[in-house]
Amino acid sequence: MRWGVDSSLDQLVLVNNAKRALDRGHFELIYQPVYSVDHREVDSLETLLRWRTRPNMLAAAQEFRAIFRDPALSLSIRDFVLEKTLSQAAQWRAEGHDFGRIAVNTTAFDLCSGDFALWLSEMMDAHRLTPDMLEIEVPEPAFYGPQAKQVGLALEALHYCGFSLALDNFGATHAGLAALRQHPFRRLKIDHGLMRSALTNPIDKAIVRNVISLGHDLGLIVTAAGVESEAQMETAVQLGFDSVQGFFVCFPKEAEMVPRVCQILNLQGRSA
Incomplete structure (x- = not known):
C-alpha cells in the first residue's frame, strides 16, 4: 500500500492513522544484515521500520514517509525505534550474540531536536551498551535543507560521544561531497538508484568506481x-x-531469527 498525500486533509488522516497504529503496536522493527565482502561475514545490522497495515502485510518506511512531516509523530517514532533497537541489542548481547554494530536511520529533524547526543548516550547507558555499538545513518539530503547547520552541530556532538556515523543515500543530491569534507563519517552508503544505474550506464559505473576510491582514500567503509x-x-x-x-x-x-541467519551467512562465507 502506498499513501499519496495530495492535500492537507489526506496528510491529517494519514498522521492520525499512524498515531493510532503506534499506540496499538502496529509499527514493528526488522533487521537486515550488512555483509563484508572482504571478511565474508556479517559486518553489522540495520534496523528497518515497518507498518503492519494488515495481518499479512508490512509497509516499508518509504511508503509512508509523509508521516515524518509531523514533528510530534516523527519524534515519537524515533523514540520507539531507538528504545526497541537498544533493548534488542542488549538482549542479543546478554545471550552471547555478536552483532557488530547496529545502525539506525535518522532524519534532520531527529538530529536537531533537543540534545540528541546526550539523550542517546543516556539511553545507551541505561541498556548497558557502549556508543561504538551504534551507527547513526544520516541521509545525504539532510545536508541540503535549512537545518543543515544544525545537523552538522548534532553530528559533531554524536562523534564526540563516541557514536559511529554513516552517510546514507550518497549520490542522491549534491550535498554529499561537502558533508564528507566536514564530518567524521565511518561508513559511506551509495544511493540505491545510482547502484542500479551503474549496471547499464557506463558513466554512472565510472562515478561509483571513483566514489569508492574516494571513500577508501578517506578511510571509510x-x-x-x-x-x-x-x-x-x-x-x-x-x-x-x-x-x-x-x-x-x-x-x-x-x-528472533537474526542470530541464526547471521550464523548461517558467516558459515557460508568461511566455507566459500
Whole structure:
C-alpha cells in the first residue's frame, strides 16, 4: 500500500492513522544484515521500520514517509525505534550474540531536536551498551535543507560521544561531497538508484568506481545498498565495495531469527 498525500486533509488522516497504529503496536522493527565482502561475514545490522497495515502485510518506511512531516509523530517514532533497537541489542548481547554494530536511520529533524547526543548516550547507558555499538545513518539530503547547520552541530556532538556515523543515500543530491569534507563519517552508503544505474550506464559505473576510491582514500567503509540481484552483486564486488546489503544477500528478518541467519551467512562465507 502506498499513501499519496495530495492535500492537507489526506496528510491529517494519514498522521492520525499512524498515531493510532503506534499506540496499538502496529509499527514493528526488522533487521537486515550488512555483509563484508572482504571478511565474508556479517559486518553489522540495520534496523528497518515497518507498518503492519494488515495481518499479512508490512509497509516499508518509504511508503509512508509523509508521516515524518509531523514533528510530534516523527519524534515519537524515533523514540520507539531507538528504545526497541537498544533493548534488542542488549538482549542479543546478554545471550552471547555478536552483532557488530547496529545502525539506525535518522532524519534532520531527529538530529536537531533537543540534545540528541546526550539523550542517546543516556539511553545507551541505561541498556548497558557502549556508543561504538551504534551507527547513526544520516541521509545525504539532510545536508541540503535549512537545518543543515544544525545537523552538522548534532553530528559533531554524536562523534564526540563516541557514536559511529554513516552517510546514507550518497549520490542522491549534491550535498554529499561537502558533508564528507566536514564530518567524521565511518561508513559511506551509495544511493540505491545510482547502484542500479551503474549496471547499464557506463558513466554512472565510472562515478561509483571513483566514489569508492574516494571513500577508501578517506578511510571509510563503502557499502552498496539495495543489492537485489546476482548482477548487482557481481558489479559491487568488481567495483571494490567493502560490504553489501540487500535482498540478494539476505531479506530483513525478525529479531528472533537474526542470530541464526547471521550464523548461517558467516558459515557460508568461511566455507566459500
